[in-house]
Amino acid sequence: MLEIKNLKTSIGGTEILRGLSLRVDAGEVHAIMGPNGSGKSTLAQVIAGHSDYEVTSGTVEFKGNDLLELEPEERAHEGIFLGFQYPVEIPGVNNAYLLKAAVNARRKHQGLDEIDAFEFLKLAKEKMALLHMDPKLLNRGVNEGFSGGEKKRNEILQMAMLEPSLAILDETDSGLDIDALRAVAEGVNALRTPDRAIVLVTHYQRLLDYIEPDHVHVLSEGRIARSGDKSLALELEERGYDWVREAANG
Amino acid sequence: MKSPIISIDALNKVVAALPEDNLAASRRAALDQLRQDGLPGGREEDWKYTDISGAVAIANRWLEAGAEMPRGGVSAADDIVRTIEADWVVIDNGQIDAQSVDATAIAGVDIERLSGSAEQLTPSGRLGDLNAALLRDGLRISVAAATELARPIGILIVDHADSAATVSQIRVDIDVAANSSASFIEYHTSRGDAELYANSVVNVTLGDGSRADYVRIQDRDRVHEQTGYQSVTVGRDAVLRHCAFDFGGRLIRNDLVIDLANPGSNAEFAGLYLIGDGQHIDNHTRTDHRTGPTESHQEYRGILTGKARGVWNGKAIVHKGADGTDAEQANHNLLLSKNAEIDAKPELEIYADDVKCSHGTTVGQLDETALFYLRTRGLSRHQAKQVLTRAFAQAIVGKSPISSLHEFLADRIAGRLDQLMQETDA
Numbered sequence: 001m002l003e004i005k006n007l008k009t010s011i012g013g014t015e016i017l018r019g020l021s022l023r024v025d026a027g028e029v030h031a032i033m034g035p036n037g038s039g040k041s042t043l044a045q046v047i048a049g050h051s052d053y054e055v056t057s058g059t060v061e062f063k064g065n066d067l068l069e070l071e072p073e074e075r076a077h078e079g080i081f082l083g084f085q086y087p088v089e090i091p092g093v094n095n096a097y098l099l100k101a102a103v104n105a106r107r108k109h110q111g112l113d114e115i116d117a118f119e120f121l122k123l124a125k126e127k128m129a130l131l132h133m134d135p136k137l138l139n140r141g142v143n144e145g146f147s148g149g150e151k152k153r154n155e156i157l158q159m160a161m162l163e164p165s166l167a168i169l170d171e172t173d174s175g176l177d178i179d180a181l182r183a184v185a186e187g188v189n190a191l192r193t194p195d196r197a198i199v200l201v202t203h204y205q206r207l208l209d210y211i212e213p214d215h216v217h218v219l220s221e222g223r224i225a226r227s228g229d230k231s232l233a234l235e236l237e238e239r240g241y242d243w244v245r246e247a248a249n250g
Numbered sequence: 251m252k253s254p255i256i257s258i259d260a261l262n263k264v265v266a267a268l269p270e271d272n273l274a275a276s277r278r279a280a281l282d283q284l285r286q287d288g289l290p291g292g293r294e295e296d297w298k299y300t301d302i303s304g305a306v307a308i309a310n311r312w313l314e315a316g317a318e319m320p321r322g323g324v325s326a327a328d329d330i331v332r333t334i335e336a337d338w339v340v341i342d343n344g345q346i347d348a349q350s351v352d353a354t355a356i357a358g359v360d361i362e363r364l365s366g367s368a369e370q371l372t373p374s375g376r377l378g379d380l381n382a383a384l385l386r387d388g389l390r391i392s393v394a395a396a397t398e399l400a401r402p403i404g405i406l407i408v409d410h411a412d413s414a415a416t417v418s419q420i421r422v423d424i425d426v427a428a429n430s431s432a433s434f435i436e437y438h439t440s441r442g443d444a445e446l447y448a449n450s451v452v453n454v455t456l457g458d459g460s461r462a463d464y465v466r467i468q469d470r471d472r473v474h475e476q477t478g479y480q481s482v483t484v485g486r487d488a489v490l491r492h493c494a495f496d497f498g499g500r501l502i503r504n505d506l507v508i509d510l511a512n513p514g515s516n517a518e519f520a521g522l523y524l525i526g527d528g529q530h531i532d533n534h535t536r537t538d539h540r541t542g543p544t545e546s547h548q549e550y551r552g553i554l555t556g557k558a559r560g561v562w563n564g565k566a567i568v569h570k571g572a573d574g575t576d577a578e579q580a581n582h583n584l585l586l587s588k589n590a591e592i593d594a595k596p597e598l599e600i601y602a603d604d605v606k607c608s609h610g611t612t613v614g615q616l617d618e619t620a621l622f623y624l625r626t627r628g629l630s631r632h633q634a635k636q637v638l639t640r641a642f643a644q645a646i647v648g649k650s651p652i653s654s655l656h657e658f659l660a661d662r663i664a665g666r667l668d669q670l671m672q673e674t675d676a
Contacts, residue, residue: 048626076628088623092641098627101637105628141641158627 001026001197002047002067002166007058008222009046016042018222019058024166027194031208031233032201034219035241040201041085043219044170048082049075062166076102077109079165083155083172085201090142095154098142099124103161127160130190132183149180156187167191168199173207185210205237218244253292254306256380258285260313265383267317273364273385276371280382287376299561299593300503300532305475308447309380311415319343319386320412327408327439335654336404336435339389343409344418344448346387350406358397358430364388364421371421374451375505377477381419381451388421388451395427395457402433402463402652409439409474411446420450428457428485433652436466438476440498446474458485458512462492463651469662470498472529481507487514491651494521495659496531497666503532510537510544517546522646524666525590526673527556537566542574542602549580551646553639553667554590555674565597566607573604583613584642586674632671639667 002024009017016039024030034040046053047060049072060067062078070078090098104114115123128135131153143151152172159167169188173181188198188211200207208216208230216232217224218241225244226232236244261284265277289306290297312318321342331338337354339361340347351361364371365387374381391403409418426432440446448470456462462482470476476499484490496502508517523531537546552560566577583592596609616638624634643663647656 050622071631072622072625073628073630076626082626084623084626088617088620090620090623090638090641092644093637098624098637101629101633102627105630105633109628162628 001063003061005059007046007060008056009042009053010056011042011053015056016053016222017046020219020223022217022224024197024199026165026197028214029192029198029200029211031213031216032199032219033203033205033216033233033236035245036203038219039222040219041170044082044168044201047168048072048080073105076162077106081159081162081164081167083159083167083169085171085174087143087151087155089144089146091144093142095140095142096124096138099138099158099161102158106162124157124161127157130160131157131187132179133157148175149177152176152180152184153187156184160187160191163191165195166197166199168201170201171203172200173202173204181207182210205233208233220245254289254301254303256284256289256306257310257313260310261383264313264317268386271365272368273371273387277383277385279370280379283373284376284379284383287379289380290376296534296563300501300530302477302501302503304501305447305477308415308445308475309417312417312447315414317417318414319345319418320410320416321345327406330406330437330439331404334404334435334437334658336402338404338406340406340408341389341420343416344386344420346389351389356399356403358394359399359403360392360394362390364390364423372453374453374479374481377449378451378479381421381449384417384419385421386419388423390423390425392425393427393430393432395429397427397430397432399432402435402654404435404437407436407438407448407450409446409448409470411440411442411444411474413444415445416442417446418448420448422452424452424454426454426456426460426462429459430457431461433463434465435652435655436464438466438468438470438478440470440474442471443473446471448474448476450476450478452478452480454480454482456482456484456488456490459487460485461489464490464492465650465652465655466492466494468494468496468499468502468504470502472498472526473500475499475501477503479505479507481509482517483509483511484515484517486512488512488516490517490519492517492519493646493650494519494533496521496523496525496533497662499529499531501530504534506533506535508535508537508546509540510546511540513541513543515544518649519546519548520646520649521550522643522663523550523552523560524643524663524670525552525554525558525560526670527558530559532561534561534563535565537577539566539568539572539575539577541569542572542604543576544572544574545576547578549582549646549649551582551642552592553584553586553643553670554592555586555670556589558587558590560590560592562592562594563597564595564609565599568598568600568602568605568607570601572602575602575605575607577605577607579609581611582642584639585613585615586639586670635671636667639671640664643667
């Protein structure tokens with residue numbers, strides 16, 4: 001589904017990703033771990049199409065097509081979803097309005113009619129119940145005055161409504177208490193299907209107790225330093241990131 | 251920069267030719283005052299960003315050409331009367347549209363012509379003198395005590411300039427007596443390719459315990475110019491809710507002067523200006539807290555693109571002894587282009603001890619992070635901009651006190667923002 005080859009990117013002249021390769025297939029859950037500054041969030045932003053990052057070499061293919069050619073909204077239409085580490089507060093823009101506009105943008109691309117208002121509300125409330133979200137949050141400004149946990153749940157709600165083929169969740173676990181973490185994990189696990197791939201970007205192993213990954217990669221200095229199965233995450237937790245860095249350099 | 255000079259000789263001639271009615275004495279007094287004081291401009295602090303010499307030049311050309319006053323704009327404004335629910339009176343190129351006034355019968359409301367009243371016009375500044383000197387006629391709208399109006403009173407000011415330079419003077423005095431509540435819509439529109447300068451004066455007096463909801467909408471043709479002066483005197487425990495929208499015009503200068511002279515006087519006012527290439531819109535507000543406790547809260551917002559120029563100046567004066575004053579001012583601007591310019595200045599003058607005053611001004615661009623966020627959710631860049639600009643503007647619609655206007659305003663704002671964004675992308 002996603003094939004990244006030798007990707008190099010820089011921002012403001014500083015190289016962040018330095019030849020990263022990664023292949024993610026449908027039905028898989030990948031965890032990308034690594035110390036701060038290793039390039040985890042950059043990778044997530046580049047896949048979503050952030051224009052601040054310059055791709056200097058390498059290729060990214062999504063469903064066999066060149067992803068780097070596409071605008072962020074085209075990537076969303078093709079089925080890519082980025083769950084933000086810091087979801088943006090947009091005062092004055094109604095949460096339900098954005099959800100509906102997002103769903104309809106995707107539907108339009110798929111040649112479908114706009115979603116029926118009643119159908120939309122029913123679906124949104126179902127998904128919110130699954131995430132233990134207060135339905136009142138639908139009528140608030142997007143993330144406006146939401147707690148940290150509410151913001152992250154709101155990201156998962158958007159993902160659940162959009163049903164992407166590839167979801168990249170950037171530090172979705174950061175700042176969550178245990179209840180919120182469970183709710184978010186439940187929401188993600190509900191979307192684990194054979195035709196969908198999920199990439200979890202995380203600093204800590206904790207999230208992986210709730211969402212079991214098929215593959216774990218450790219990022220160091222802009223490259224994947226080590227890949228393995230879920231036991232790699234546990235090993236990391238025990239030995240720390242220095243172990244990977246030393247192994248990569250040695 | 252010099253102060254603009256009106257051609258006094260031509261003005262004398264035109265004023266002398268106006269009818270010898272009840273307004274004649276006020277006209278002569280205003281003319282004398284004007285001769286003495288001249289027009290605002292030059293190095294004056296309150297006028298340093300806005301030069302009205304273009305408007306005055308239109309007036310001079312019009313005066314010298316014989317000061318003709320064409321009529322016939324009423325039908326052009328039919329759609330407004332039909333769309334917005336209100337009891338409308340119409341002022342057509344500075345002349346009272348008799349039909350609309352005669353047809354308006356509202357219980358507890360008296361609408362009379364200023365020319366039919368023996369009262370002298372209250373002085374209303376230097377542009378007010380120009381207004382009074384050239385005034386054909388105006389309206390006085392009086393709401394009787396303890397009256398609650400069910401519908402807004404609409405004042406439709408329609409000007410048109412078809413072939414030659416045209417000038418119109420608009421004057422409305424509004425008196426809301428004690429313990430009454432009324433709402434007003436002041437709507438300015440203009441048509442025609444020729445140059446036009448409209449100069450309006452609206453003086454409002456709110457009696458003790460009364461309430462006025464007031465919305466001013468200015469949607470003139472993009473080549474026309476306007477200066478507008480509005481004063482509001484707020485009585486004891488009386489409440490003013492005011493909201494002003496500026497969409498059109500080439501050069502627009504609005505002065506809103508609010509006098510909180512009585513304990514419990516309260517004013518909440520807001521404004522929105524959506525300015526495109528070649529437009530200059532200036533909002534000056536002045537609030538006098540003469541005693542306490544009195545409250546004023548204002549928030550103006552603007553979205554500017556192209557070579558638009560905006561000015562906001564909010565002055566609050568807390569006079570000696572006005573303890574218990576609460577004055578708040580805010581002005582927020584969104585610049586969509588590099589060439590747009592805003593001069594924003596809050597001014598607080600405080601001569602009392604026990605006061606609560608605050609002000610905040612921001613000037614910024616659309617938040618790129620928010621744009622990216624919306625795009626990752628599938629909205630196009632254009633759609634994302636639309637969503638963010640509308641949300642920014644909608645905050646002022648939310649403050650607008652006449653809720654039956656909200657839908658109309660939201661539609662007009664959406665349409666105007668689409669135009670501004672086309673200009674931005676062009």
